[in-house]
Amino acid sequence: LTPLNKTQVKSLAPQLKRENVKAVAVALLFSYINQKHEREIGKMLKKSLPKIYVSLSSEVAPEYREYERTSTAVVNAILMPIISNYLNELQRKIRKLGIKAPLCVMKSDGGIATKTIASKKPVGIVESGPAAGVIASAFYGRLLGIKNVLSFDMGGTTAKAGAVKEAKPEIISEYEVAGKVHSGRIVKGSGYPVRHAFIDLAECSAGGGTIAWIDKGKALQVGPISAGAEPGPACYGKGGKQPTVTDANVVLGRLNPKCMLGGEMKIYPKLSEKAILKEICKKIRLELTEAAAGIIKIANSAMAKILRIVSVERGHDPRDFVLMCFGGAGPMHGCALAEELNIAKIIVPQNPGLFSAYGLLAADFQNTLVKAIMKLIDKVNVENVEADFQKLELKGAKLLEKQHVPKMYMRFIRQMDLRYFGQSYELTIPTSKPLTTEILRQTVEKFHKKHMAIYGYAVKEEPVELVNLKLVAIGLIKKPKLKEKPLSGEKPPKDAVTARRKVFFEKDSSYIETSIYKREKLKTGNRIDGPAVIEQYDATTVVYPNWTASVDKFGNIILSAKNGGN
Known part of the structure; x- marks a missing residue:
């Protein structure tokens, strides 16, 4: 190891002070292998400039890609003073109101973090708002016994889509920020790459405004x-x-x-x-x-596209999913989007405009730890990898302890980033513990299957490379319980209909005399045949012809296609 040039590092402090630099990103070429020098630089800068924020690439994104790692560290550094000041002020105001509960923040990976961790690693809360909506969709899906959910959030400026497969949100490892291209997916070169766990979201400029x-x-x-x-x-x-x-x-x-x-x-x-x-x-x-x-x-065409991005382009058939529509404008467009994608069932939660807040209540503490390996599978020493996973678990447990999570509520999920040798991208595959030669073989087989599902081919003869080990450290929290409502008859109360007006529907290319319902008046078990419009304080649900709306025991509106979505 070449010794660190401490004189050179010390000479930076006066220059940073003169230029009133508030945050610094430190990224050394091989710090993903050995963090020692980055940590030394960080300590020296903090000693000379106590108020400066320091973002170390080896802590923020300890992976081998130096450009992406550096970019992530820089984005993190830019955000550190902004988010720290914001969260400090927010906590001050919360305490002033007499609220003593700890302040937690939603993260882009669908977990939550304490104020301290969010302030140190604010890059982890980019796109955290939309992530909460997907977590809420997963939570409601589990509540209703639905494993596959397409989450659709339409507000005033944008529409966002995400997928929940087998009761778990789909996760990606890279995102681009501050790009000029407005797209429903990562477009290489459109912004600054960030290597971090993100819920897989697609977005388009289609909102009410x-x-x-x-x-x-x-x-x-x-x-x-x-x-x-x-x-x-x-x-x-x-x-x-x-x-x-x-x-x-x-x-x-x-x-x-x-x-x-x-x-x-x-x-x-x-x-x-x-x-x-x-x-x-x-x-x-x-x-x-x-x-x-x-x-x-x-607008519907653009929104259908983002739903396809998180389903079809990820190797999933949207017909196998239920559409969760929320946001102030989402329920108005649900039937049109479901018909476009041949989805037979839609859920409109009780409070669509506030639905993402449920995600904050349902999210667990979550931390993703990474260790770069960069070895072909046939060169991997299983015992060494198992030891590496155990070290990551110890680190994960310490992180959760700092967030006051009792051991009985700690859970650890092991993953491997795998790719065919020579590829520039990898797939994250879950694996089991303890790692054995057989479990490693099964993990590689899962990789081949996922590669086939997403890209349409798998080459089992090609050597497979283990790029990273990942450990997701989860601290379970108590979930909110929704009250079940007593069952009423299928026929809605007379006072539920507040008006009738002409509403235009595309398939008929004409205005149809349509009953307008007040959602607050609808009871559990009530059934409405479309066309209909259901109004409430924070949203409007449009029920298309050939669709029915019913109210379930939790107050959700369930929209069902009479033709089964075909």
């Missing part, structure tokens, strides 16, 4: 620009002039033409019509209904 517009080629486009909350869609009456997805839904009769948020917010349908007529109809000679339906069709 997404603006529809005509491009230079006279084609109708939807997104990526959003009207936001201020001024918002034209129908809000706050000065918005551009037509949005929400305005299109107002014109098509799907949203209440008088108010939203249970009557707290007035709606102006004429402003929606005016915006679409001026910005769309006049420019490409479409009728008002045609233009509004076109906006919804384009």
Whole structure:
């Protein structure tokens, strides 16, 4: 080992101080093998500059790819002062309210972390908001005995999709941040790579506030620009002039033409019509209904694409999944998306606009530890790898102890990153303990099967390389219990129907006289045949013709296709 040039490191401190540097990322070429020098540099910098934040690549992403490891350390360094200050202020305000419970933060891998860990490794909370929605979908799926769930969250600016397979969220190991390309998946070169465990999410610019517009080629486009909350869609009456997805839904009769948020917010349908007529109809000679339906069709197409990304492109058949629709706008588009993907069943949770918060309540403490190996499987010493896994378990246990998790609630999941020799990407495969030659063989066989499912081929004759060992250290927490409601009859109460209005449906290409229901009035066991619209404070559910809606014992709306989704 070449000795560290401490004089050179010491000379950096005055320069960093002069330039008022608040955070530093340290990345040495072979630190994934030996952390000693990075740690020494970190200690020396902290000694000279006590207030500086130091991000070590060997702690943030101890993997062999130096560019991705460095990029991850840099992103982490950028976030450290921001997140630390934010969480400190948040905790101060929480304490001021008299709340003494520890502050925990949602992570991108679907777990939670204490304030201390989140502040030290903030790169782990990138995309943590959408991750909570997928965890909530997994939690509800387990509650209802459903193992495969497609999570769909549509809000004001974007729509997000994720997959839960065999009751577990799908996880990826790399993401790109701050990219100029807005895509539903990682696009190489579109941003800065981050090596970390992320729930596999796909995203598109299709939310309630997404603006529809005509491009230079006279084609109708939807997104990526959003009207936001201020001024918002034209129908809000706050000065918005551009037509949005929400305005299109107002014109098509799907949203209440008088108010939203249970009557707290007035709606102006004429402003929606005016915006679409001026910005769309006049420019490409479409009728008002045609233009509004076109906006919804384009938005639905983009959202169906992200659902395909997390299902079809990952080797899964969407017909084997149930669609969980939430977010303020999600339940309005659920039936259209399910029909596009031949999904026969949709769940709309009791509070769609607040659903992601359930994910925070259902998430466990979770830490992923990594050790780089970089050896061909036939060169692997099983005893050495087992010893490495045991060391990772000890580290994982210490991390959970710091988060006050009792030993009886600790769980450890072992994984291996495998690839065919020469490939630049790997697949994460679960493995068992203790590791034996037979278990290693079974793990490699799982790799071949997963490679076939995702990429359409497997080459069993090719040598397989063990890239990383991974250990997921989990601290189980007590899950919330949902109250079951007493069963009523199939027929909804008379006062559940609040109005009737004409609603446009694509397959009929016409407006249909439709009953409008108040969700709060519906009882467990009630059944509604589509077409119907179910309104509540935080969302609107549109039940298409040839679909039925029923209320389960937890208050969820279950939408079922009469033709089985075909």
